[in-house]
Structures are given as C-alpha cells and as structure tokens.
Amino acid sequence: MRRLVAACAAAALLLVGCSTPDPAPPEVVVSGEAGQPPTVTYPTPLRVSEAVHETVWEGTGPELVDGRPVLLDFWxxxxxxxxxxxxxxxxxxxxxxxxxxxxxxxLYATLSGQKVGARLLQISPASDANASSYPTVTVLDVLPVRASGEPVAPREGMPAVTLDDSGAPSIAPTGTEPPSDLVVQPLVRGTGTQVAEGDVITVQYTGFVWSSGEAFDSTWTGGSPTTFALDDVPAWSEALVEQSVGSQVMVVVPPSYALGATQSEELAGQTIVFVIDLLATRGAATAAEPAATDAPEGE
Known part of the structure; x- marks a missing residue:
C-alpha cells in the first residue's frame, strides 16, 4: 500500500512539473508626456499570443459612453x-x-470603461486570417469630444446658448438687429494650446441663422468632430486665432464675410452664429505630412 501511495505521489509531482505555466505578458514600456508622441520600448521581435490591454495612466475626464464618439491620438x-x-x-x-x-x-476592449485623458496601451497578435499580418503595439490618448474649461459670461445682446446632455448647442434668437462687425465671444475658456494662423483644427460646431436661431449645419448631428484647415473658413481664420483648445467660442459673422465651404445661396445676406468647441489644433506644416491618421483597427 505504501508503495502504491508513493507511486501516485510521484506521478502527481511529475504532472505538476511538466505543466506549462501561463506565458507572462510581453514587457512594453511607454514613456512621454501627454499630448506628445510616446516613446515605446520592448524587445523585438515581440512575442504576442493574445491581446493585452494596459492603462499607462488613467483619465480624469468624463467616462466614455458606449455607442458615442471618441477622439483619439494614436501611435x-x-x-x-x-x-x-x-x-x-x-x-x-x-x-x-x-x-x-x-x-x-x-480596440473596443481597450477603450471600454476608460475616461477622457487616459493614455492606453494595446498589444495585439498577428491575425491568423492574414498571412501578411504582424503583431502590433499601439499607444492611444483619449481626447475630449466637447469643450471643457472655465465658463465665461457672454456679453449683453448675444444669443443665449443651451447645451443638451451630449454637448450639442442650441440658441435662442434675441429678436434684435445683428451686429455689423465680426463678434468673437468665448463661452468656455480652455487651457490647451492656442490656435495659430494657418493651423489645422479639430472641432465640434453648429451654425445658426441669427434671425431665427435655426441650425443649418452641425457636426453634432452625426456626433463626431471634424478636422479642416482654419483658412478654409475666412471668418474663423480671423476669429479663432489665439483661442485655446478646450474653449467653446461663439462667432457672429455678418454677411460681409465669406463662409467658405459653409456658404450657400440660402445664407446670402444672413448674419450667422457659430458655436464652436475647439478640441485640437496642429500646425499646418506637421498636419500636412504624410502620416496616416486613420485609427488602428482592432482584431
């Protein structure tokens, strides 16, 4: 009997000794400041057997909402x-x-449950379905999709702005004659980078007709911010220079100003009110470089 017990114990030890431990996650070190390209360090070729999701630092802004827009910088x-x-x-x-x-x-698993301001790391294996696929290391910064900062009291005579839960604005017409000059009125003062002449900006905005308060153009309809060269809208080129990222700015544009791509026959002779959330600004020289800006695809 003792020999049988000893044999069983030895067999059990042999099985334990031969079992394969779970592989340790790959060692990837991410350094760098928020808003700047990260430095990523790891041994190559990196061996990746399954997707890994890590938080480099947590966000302090609003939690991301499933089914709603997110704005990402990625590497x-x-x-x-x-x-x-x-x-x-x-x-x-x-x-x-x-x-x-x-x-x-x-990528959905990496972003779910995160907050604005987070820097995240995603490590993904090569796709079995694609012979030319390769393992990837991705660093993602989660940016705001609406203005955030210190509220600023609007000057007298400007339309009152109301925001819905998503941040989309509406205005109440004043019933008064519009100003004859361009008016720039910060509603929320952000603390980010200031817009410079010729920059490429990322914004949420809605354009309204002064007389009726009716919206004629809005990124909030689809929910996602948009990016374009500041010079594409001459009135904005004058109004938004030196405004800070994170700000919400009301711009009242008299009919003497060209509206660029937003100009239409229906708006001819109308004074226009834009409510603009400034989300990012980049110099035109760097934004024009051939770096691809489509966000990485998850598996």
Missing part, C-alpha cells in the same frame, strides 16, 4: 521590428464611435 508600431506604421500626433486626432463594429474587438 501604432509593427512589434516584429518596432517600426512605426502610422500615427496621428503630428497630424490630427481621429474620431471614431465606441462600438465593436467600428473599432474591432481589441
């Missing part, structure tokens, strides 16, 4: 040799929707 490397594949820090951030359908399984 994506081929983990087989640490080469840069694409990034947005030197161009413009990328808007996406917080859905698995839009982001893919891995």
């Amino acid at each position: 994506l490397e081929d983990a087989s040799d640490a080469s840069l594949v694409k990034e947005s820090f030197t161009s413009s951030p990328t808007p996406r929707m917080l859905t698995e359908e839009d982001l893919g399984k891995d």
